[in-house]
Amino acid sequence: MRYLLYRLRRLAIVLGVVTFITFLLVNVLPGDVAYEMAGMDSTEEEVQEIREELGLNRPVLIRYVEWVGGVFTGDWGTSYINKENVWDAVTDRFPVSFELMLLAQILALSMAIPAGMASAFRPNGRADRIIGALAFASVSMPSFMTAILLIFVFALGLGWLPATGYEPLSTGLWANLKPMILPALSLALVEWTILMRTLRVEMISVLQENYIALARAKGMSNLRILWVHALRPSSFSMITLLGLQVARLLGGTIIIEQIFGIPGIGRLLIHAVYTRDFIVIQGCVTFFALAFVTANFLVDVAYAWLDPRVRTGGSHG
Amino acid sequence: MADVTSSRQGTQTEDKPQIDMNMVAIAMHRRSRRLGLYFWIPMIWLVIVAVACIFAPFWGLPPADEIDWVYIQSPPVEGHPLGTDNLGRDLLSRIVWGGRVSLTVGFAAPFIGVGLGLILGLIAGYYRGWADEVIGILIDAWLAIPGLVVLLLFSVVFGGSLFMVCVSLGLLFIPTAARITRAATLNYAGREFVLAAKAMGASDFRIMRKEIFPNIIWPLIAFILIDIPIAIVIEGALSFLGLSVKAPTPSWGGIIAEGREVLSTYPHIAMYPTLVMFVTVLSFNLVGDAIRRRLADVREGAI
Numbered sequence: 001m002r003y004l005l006y007r008l009r010r011l012a013i014v015l016g017v018v019t020f021i022t023f024l025l026v027n028v029l030p031g032d033v034a035y036e037m038a039g040m041d042s043t044e045e046e047v048q049e050i051r052e053e054l055g056l057n058r059p060v061l062i063r064y065v066e067w068v069g070g071v072f073t074g075d076w077g078t079s080y081i082n083k084e085n086v087w088d089a090v091t092d093r094f095p096v097s098f099e100l101m102l103l104a105q106i107l108a109l110s111m112a113i114p115a116g117m118a119s120a121f122r123p124n125g126r127a128d129r130i131i132g133a134l135a136f137a138s139v140s141m142p143s144f145m146t147a148i149l150l151i152f153v154f155a156l157g158l159g160w161l162p163a164t165g166y167e168p169l170s171t172g173l174w175a176n177l178k179p180m181i182l183p184a185l186s187l188a189l190v191e192w193t194i195l196m197r198t199l200r201v202e203m204i205s206v207l208q209e210n211y212i213a214l215a216r217a218k219g220m221s222n223l224r225i226l227w228v229h230a231l232r233p234s235s236f237s238m239i240t241l242l243g244l245q246v247a248r249l250l251g252g253t254i255i256i257e258q259i260f261g262i263p264g265i266g267r268l269l270i271h272a273v274y275t276r277d278f279i280v281i282q283g284c285v286t287f288f289a290l291a292f293v294t295a296n297f298l299v300d301v302a303y304a305w306l307d308p309r310v311r312t313g314g315s316h317g
Numbered sequence: 318m319a320d321v322t323s324s325r326q327g328t329q330t331e332d333k334p335q336i337d338m339n340m341v342a343i344a345m346h347r348r349s350r351r352l353g354l355y356f357w358i359p360m361i362w363l364v365i366v367a368v369a370c371i372f373a374p375f376w377g378l379p380p381a382d383e384i385d386w387v388y389i390q391s392p393p394v395e396g397h398p399l400g401t402d403n404l405g406r407d408l409l410s411r412i413v414w415g416g417r418v419s420l421t422v423g424f425a426a427p428f429i430g431v432g433l434g435l436i437l438g439l440i441a442g443y444y445r446g447w448a449d450e451v452i453g454i455l456i457d458a459w460l461a462i463p464g465l466v467v468l469l470l471f472s473v474v475f476g477g478s479l480f481m482v483c484v485s486l487g488l489l490f491i492p493t494a495a496r497i498t499r500a501a502t503l504n505y506a507g508r509e510f511v512l513a514a515k516a517m518g519a520s521d522f523r524i525m526r527k528e529i530f531p532n533i534i535w536p537l538i539a540f541i542l543i544d545i546p547i548a549i550v551i552e553g554a555l556s557f558l559g560l561s562v563k564a565p566t567p568s569w570g571g572i573i574a575e576g577r578e579v580l581s582t583y584p585h586i587a588m589y590p591t592l593v594m595f596v597t598v599l600s601f602n603l604v605g606d607a608i609r610r611r612l613a614d615v616r617e618g619a620i
Contacts, residue, residue: 010457017458025470140599142550144557145591148577156581251463255554270558273469281470289461
């Protein structure tokens with residue numbers, strides 16, 4: 001418990017630092033949003049007027065404090081460009097990104113767990129070497145390349161799946177999932193290697209344990225040993241990684257959503273970057289940091305739940 | 318044990334030709350550690366790419382932004398070995414010039430990141446106390462923002478010059494480099510030779526530079542080797558989004574992004590740069606892996 005409280009305090013400080021740095025970065029920019037809004041042929045007075053209106057001519061620190069106050073009361077500001085409420089914009093689009101990330105993580109795990117087991121079962125065996133080579137190749141393949149190849153093969157070549165687009169869940173589950181498969185797969189094909197390698201290393205050492213030898217002596221089948229007895233104790237590092245990967249996945253969704261035309265939070269951010277809609281950028285980054293920090297906190301909790309030693313042994317680290 | 322007895326037998330009965338198993342084992346070990354094809358083939362490819370990129374202005378390529386109005390979106394033809402892109406620019410030349418950007422970023426960014434991370438990690442690990450705490454919080458904050466988001470922010474704030482791309486990409490490598498350095502520094506800061514240097518009145522800076530730095534350099538070199546392909550990949554993603562170096566300058570990600578728009582009709586425009594980038598990144602990974610294993614051997618004194 002004390003450990004979790006310590007983590008919580010630390011996370012709060014981290015969030016404060018993240019938002020402040022972003023705010024500073026976004027607000028010291030040359031050529032602010034007032035120019036963009038005023039249009040190409042506007043006078044200096046008009047620009048000043050817009051600045052006045054948005055409150056952009058006050059010191060950065062005061063604006064930051066105001067903004068933080070707003071965040072706690074649910075007012076994340078309104079977009080400069082289309083006057084959309086930032087909180088609404090973010091929460092509208094986040095479920096879409098979340099679905100994509102969840103699907104990607106499920107696909108990655110369903111590739112990583114069997115592959116990791118097969119490699120760990122006979123280290124340096126034939127299966128291990130083939131899987132290792134595949135992992136090496138796919139780690140050298142960034143997600144945007146995988147995406148392009150997948151589109152080329154499955155959408156343009158075979159025509160099985162749509163290349164772009166998004167359908168809301170209300171149109172039916174399959175209609176919703178169909179355009180999500182390729183984007184999720186392009187993310188998963190990068191993520192699975194790391195999960196697989198961690199699982200492999202940990203499982204190799206778990207398979208040396210006495211209780212595995214006992215299970216084997218009892219005549220238990222290899223599959224049952226691997227899935228029932230070895231998987232849970234070998235998955236701790238992998239679970240930790242799942243939390244850390246949230247940041248990578250969030251980064252990955254930005255580019256994948258752009259390629260596949262999925263209206264998620266990544267597209268919102270990219271659009272805000274192109275239009276220099278700073279309040280939206282600020283909102284997105286804050287939300288990303290919040291999501292990352294929450295995910296890692298949950299991982300800490302899951303760790304305590306998975307490993308009895310952490311629960312009873314008190315604090316670690 | 319077996320080795321000891323066998324060598325003793327060898328000295329006692331010298332007329333009998335005996336195979337010294339110890340020497341055989343050493344020879345086998347050396348053989349297994351020799352850099353194999355998985356090192357040399359990627360290395361040759363990397364050398365070809367590097368030479369092609371460095372000498373790009375000298376080997377008679379058409380300029381990367383010259384439009385050939387006769388061949389637009391053409392598959393490979395005479396004069397354009399890889400064909401031309403959407404606007405009729407020579408694809409081979411664009412890939413080579415784009416490679417200059419990718420390789421520059423790939424080498425510069427990790428060095429910048431590891432250099433800065435080294436300083437932070439040394440300070441945190443050597444002085445401990447509040448400096449450690451502050452640096453720890455900064456690093457956690459840095460890690461809480463997805464890397465691509467940091468780069469997006471930087472590209473908006475500082476614009477798209479090659480230098481700024483290198484620096485902002487380098488910043489991404491600081492947290493991990495700082496953590497590695499800090500852990501290694503903690504390991505060495507309490508050792509006897511550091512205490513001895515302190516007792517002799519060496520300054521903190523001198524201790525860090527002469528006593529600690531040489532000991533912690535190896536993990537950092539290994540880390541740089543891992544980072545080179547990562548930097549190339551991230552630069553590719555960034556230029557794919559059009560947020561790396563500014564438009565007329567070609568870069569691999571940018572060419573792929575342009576090719577994506579005509580993927581159904583002219584797939585070669587996206588496929589050639591994808592292939593080149595994939596093979597290059599794979600080669601860096603393979604070479605880095607081989608060197609890293611080698612370094613581990615050197616450190617363990619096995620060589």
